[in-house]
Every structure is written in C-alpha cells, then in structure tokens.
Amino acid sequence: MISYFYTKINSGVGMTAVSAMLARVVTAVLQILTVRAAIFLIGIDQYSIIAIIVGLQAWFMILDFGGSFSFLNYASEKQAVGKGAQECLACGLIWSIASVLVGTLVLNILAAPAANWLFQNGKIFTKFKDAETALRVGGTLFIIFANTQLISRLWLAEGRGYIANILPVLGSLSTFLIFKLVGLLGAFHLDTSITVLIFCFPNALVQLACLIWVSLKRGVVLSSCDKEFFRVFGKRALQATVFSLQAAFTLQIDYIILSRLANSNEIVIYSILSRIFILLSFVYTSVLTSIWPILSYSIVHRHVAKLRQMIKYLFIFGTAFVVLASAVIYILQDHLFDLMTHGKIIVIPPFLVIFMGLNQLAVLWVSILSQIMQVAGRLNIMIRASFFQLAISVGLQYWLTIKFGITGIVAGVLLSYMIGGLVPLIFFVRLFLRKLEGEELIRATG
Structure with a gap:
C-alpha cells in the first residue's frame, strides 16, 4: 500500500497531487487569515454580508455552462490515446467567451431581485443599492x-497540474496582502462592494492573464x-451544467437559507468553520x-483491477x-474562534463541529464514487443519482435550520448525502465496474 503511493508520488500525477495538496492547504490558510484581517477592518456584521456573497460562488460557477468540465474530460481522453489536448482549446475558448x-x-437581469430577496429581510442590509452593487x-x-x-484544466490534462496549482496561491496571497495594506493605511474606508472586489478580483485576474x-x-x-x-463538446457541457445545478441546489443552498433565517453571529460562525473544514476538502x-x-x-483501457x-x-x-483532522478542529475550536474574531465572545453550538466532520466524511465518500462516473462520462447516471438527493436536501436543510439553527443546516446536508447520494452511487459504480470487467474479459478472450 505504501509502495503504491510512493510510486505515484514519484510520477507526474504524484507531483500534481502533492503540489495540489500543498497549494490548497496554503490557499485555505491564506483565506482564513484574510477573513481574520477582514473582520478586523469591517466588523462581524458587515463581514456576514461578505460571507453570504462569497458563499454564493458555486452558483456563479455554474455560469461556465459545463465548459471547464467538458474540456477536461475531452482533453484527458485525447491524452490517454496519445493525442494532444491543445486541439480542444479553441472550442473551449469559444464556449467560455x-x-x-x-x-x-x-x-444583470437577476441581481436586483436576488439582492432584495437575500438581504432585505431586516437582519443585514439597510441600503438596497449596497446589496445590489456588491452582488x-x-x-x-x-x-x-x-x-x-480552461488553463488549469489544460495543464492538468497534460500532466502539468503542478503549474496550475500555483494560481490560487497567487490569488489568495494577493487578496491577503491587499487587506493587510489597507489595515496599515488605517484611514481608508472599505464599503461592501470594495471588500467584495478585494476578495474576488485577484483570482479572476491571475487566471484570465494566464x-x-x-x-x-x-x-x-x-x-x-x-x-x-x-456540437458534441456542447452536449456534454450542458449535461454537466444540469448536474452542477442539481449539486448547487443540494449542497450550496446553505448561505441562501442562512441569509433568511440566521443572524450575523451565526452566519460568521458558519462561515469561519466552513473555511476551516474546507482545508480538509481541499x-x-x-x-x-x-x-x-x-x-x-x-x-x-479497461484496467478494472x-x-x-x-x-x-x-x-x-x-x-x-x-x-x-476533524478531531483536531473539535479540540481547538474555541482557540480558533478567539483568534479569528479578535477576542469577541461567540458561542459555538455544541455539536456543530462534530456534524461538520461527519459531513466532510460523507462528501469524501460521495466525491470518490461520483468522480468515477464523471470520468467515465456517465453524467446521466450522475443526474439520476443526485435527483433524489436534491429532492430531500433543500427541505431538510430549511426545516432543520428552523428547528436547530446552523447545526440543522449541516445535519440536513449530511442526511441528504448519505440517503440520496452515497446509497445510489454505490449501486451505480458497482454496476459500472462489473460492465468494465465483462468488456475486459471479452477483449482478453477475443
């Protein structure tokens, strides 16, 4: 087992995996430090606004309409049969533009009604234009x-993903340094839109330039x-869009529910813990x-074993x-919040960290199985597998949040993952592997 991973680490894929882990851990740490710097500059209440807007990132990411997924899938397939991935790039660029x-x-069509629905509930925003502009x-x-x-996907398909792993580090480092510089200037006022700009602009600029x-x-x-x-590229991309939309409704509805039901302190608690636990998922x-x-x-090549x-x-x-890792976070949670909020006393719900750890475990298991289906291009299966999860996730999250606060929203996601995600995926992956074994046997005996 150890020798297997040692061999992989010494390969190009191993370098990509190790560099990706290091880069994402560094990125997550920089983001946590950035949140701490932002809270110091703008306070808990205003940061809760930023947390919701940044928490909506997955919804905006859907608006690549599956192009990055389709590009990575085709580029990887062409590399697997000895062809260059670059010939997919022109189609990917057209799709992205x-x-x-x-x-x-x-x-632009949805910004005004979305801002009104998210922030005009008497808890967060008082000025509608601030909400709309920031969004x-x-x-x-x-x-x-x-x-x-596309650039990260291209390097990954070509076995040079370690280059792509540098990009998020550069973006996060730039964001952190800007906040520290603003803090040193002291008198500079940060409104909501400028704060969102600082959070989002560096990453977009780095990738666009590359x-x-x-x-x-x-x-x-x-x-x-x-x-x-x-045409085929677009068909696969649109299938990925349907799956991404289902995943967003299943997994990324949390900040939308929080904007309706939670107060500023609860939003900040959830945001900070999410950023800490994202270290694990990274x-x-x-x-x-x-x-x-x-x-x-x-x-x-049907290598099922x-x-x-x-x-x-x-x-x-x-x-x-x-x-x-979850056990370490549970032990250190009070110290972490004291550091992040500059000593402000915030009461963390007693079982929240435990549920977040269990949720990460469920996400891991589902991610492993779903990636097999995605790599195989079985997106129709993925869509069917996630449909039941979508059906129960939104209702569970909303109902349990009303009952148990922010702990309920995590419990809702966990239950939807286990019931609607893991169980059907185990069934579909087993069927797929058996089918591959049959094809491998036919090819070997034929």
Missing part, C-alpha cells in the same frame, strides 16, 4: 473566474474548432482532481485523514 456574455446578462461586482468576477479555468498568455503563445485560432466536435479534492487522467486511462485498488486506497486514507 459565449458563457461570459450569457452569464453576465443573466446576472453585481462579486458575481461578475466569479463568472470570469469560472470561465478562465489563459490569454497561453492562448497567444500557442497560437490558438478560434476558427480551428471543428463544428461537429463543438486536500482530498486535490488528490481526486490530480488522478483524473489516471482514472480516464484506466477506464479507456487498478480502478478497484485506487478506490480502496482513496477510501481508507481519505477516511483516516478526515476523522483525525
């Missing part, structure tokens, strides 16, 4: 960020995109993302990591 235009149009600023930058991920640079350097011509390939999602090309190769071995190791080491 169109997605930015459509996405910003959708944002437009954050949304626009998130849409640009979502549609410039995408433009690589496209120019490689001489990518948009007209080189084959129309038939683009570690295992970086591994999952990094092994995407290996999974694609194993599926294309290798697939089973990888799934086994991912479950064993991933579970051990999440359990241990």
Whole structure:
C-alpha cells in the first residue's frame, strides 16, 4: 500500500497531487487569515454580508455552462490515446467567451431581485443599492473566474497540474496582502462592494492573464474548432451544467437559507468553520482532481483491477485523514474562534463541529464514487443519482435550520448525502465496474 503511493508520488500525477495538496492547504490558510484581517477592518456584521456573497460562488460557477468540465474530460481522453489536448482549446475558448456574455446578462437581469430577496429581510442590509452593487461586482468576477479555468484544466490534462496549482496561491496571497495594506493605511474606508472586489478580483485576474498568455503563445485560432466536435463538446457541457445545478441546489443552498433565517453571529460562525473544514476538502479534492487522467486511462483501457485498488486506497486514507483532522478542529475550536474574531465572545453550538466532520466524511465518500462516473462520462447516471438527493436536501436543510439553527443546516446536508447520494452511487459504480470487467474479459478472450 505504501509502495503504491510512493510510486505515484514519484510520477507526474504524484507531483500534481502533492503540489495540489500543498497549494490548497496554503490557499485555505491564506483565506482564513484574510477573513481574520477582514473582520478586523469591517466588523462581524458587515463581514456576514461578505460571507453570504462569497458563499454564493458555486452558483456563479455554474455560469461556465459545463465548459471547464467538458474540456477536461475531452482533453484527458485525447491524452490517454496519445493525442494532444491543445486541439480542444479553441472550442473551449469559444464556449467560455459565449458563457461570459450569457452569464453576465443573466446576472444583470437577476441581481436586483436576488439582492432584495437575500438581504432585505431586516437582519443585514439597510441600503438596497449596497446589496445590489456588491452582488453585481462579486458575481461578475466569479463568472470570469469560472470561465478562465480552461488553463488549469489544460495543464492538468497534460500532466502539468503542478503549474496550475500555483494560481490560487497567487490569488489568495494577493487578496491577503491587499487587506493587510489597507489595515496599515488605517484611514481608508472599505464599503461592501470594495471588500467584495478585494476578495474576488485577484483570482479572476491571475487566471484570465494566464489563459490569454497561453492562448497567444500557442497560437490558438478560434476558427480551428471543428463544428461537429463543438456540437458534441456542447452536449456534454450542458449535461454537466444540469448536474452542477442539481449539486448547487443540494449542497450550496446553505448561505441562501442562512441569509433568511440566521443572524450575523451565526452566519460568521458558519462561515469561519466552513473555511476551516474546507482545508480538509481541499486536500482530498486535490488528490481526486490530480488522478483524473489516471482514472480516464484506466477506464479507456479497461484496467478494472487498478480502478478497484485506487478506490480502496482513496477510501481508507481519505477516511483516516478526515476523522483525525476533524478531531483536531473539535479540540481547538474555541482557540480558533478567539483568534479569528479578535477576542469577541461567540458561542459555538455544541455539536456543530462534530456534524461538520461527519459531513466532510460523507462528501469524501460521495466525491470518490461520483468522480468515477464523471470520468467515465456517465453524467446521466450522475443526474439520476443526485435527483433524489436534491429532492430531500433543500427541505431538510430549511426545516432543520428552523428547528436547530446552523447545526440543522449541516445535519440536513449530511442526511441528504448519505440517503440520496452515497446509497445510489454505490449501486451505480458497482454496476459500472462489473460492465468494465465483462468488456475486459471479452477483449482478453477475443
């Protein structure tokens, strides 16, 4: 088992996985420090506004309309059969440009009613224009960020994901340094829109600059995109959009519910703990993302035994990591909040950290199984598997939040993951692996 991972670490994929873990951990730590600096500058109440807008990032990321997923999938498949991933880039760029235009149009249509619904509930905003402007600023930058991920996907497909892992570190470091600089200036006033701009602009700028640079350097011509390939590319991208939309309703409804039911202190508690626990998810999602090309190769060439071995190791080491890290967070939670809120006394619900740890465990298990289906291009199966989870998640989160506060929202997500996500995925993945074994046997005997 140890030798297996040692071999992988010494490979290109291993370098990508290790660099991704390090980069995401550094990024998450920088984001936590950034939150601390922001709370010092603008206070708990105003930060609760920022937390909701930043917490809506996943909704804005849907407005790449599945382009980054489709690009990574096709690029990985072409690499697996010895073809270059670059020939997909022209089609990906066309899709991204169109997605930015459509996405910003959708944002401008929905910004005013969305801001009114989210923030005009007597708890957070008193000035409607502040809410609307902040939402437009954050949304626009998130849409640009979502549609410039092609460069990271290209490097990942080419086995150079370790280069892409530097980008979020640069963005997060820039954001943190800007907040520290503003703090040193002292007299500079930060309103909500400017704060959102500082949170979102660096990451979008770094990715956009890299995408433009690589496209120019490689001489990518948009007209080189084959129309038939683009049609198939778009079909797979739109399937991914449906899945992403379902996932957002299932997993990213939390900040929307919080904006309606929670007070500022509860929103800040939830936001801080989410950012701490995202350290865990960054570690295992970086591994999952990094092994995407290996999974694609194993599926294309029907190496079922290798697939089973990888799934086994991912479950064993991933579970051990999440359990241990959650225990450490539980022990240190009071000290962490004292540090983050500059000594302000905030009462943390007694079982919140435990439920968040269990939730991360469920997310890990579902992520491992769902990635097998995604790499295999079985998005229709993914959509069906997540439909029941979607149906119960929103209702559970809303009802349990009314009953138990912010602990209820985490419990709702956990239950939806276990009942609506994990159980059907286990069934579908087993069927898929058996089908691959049958194809492998036919090919071996044929």
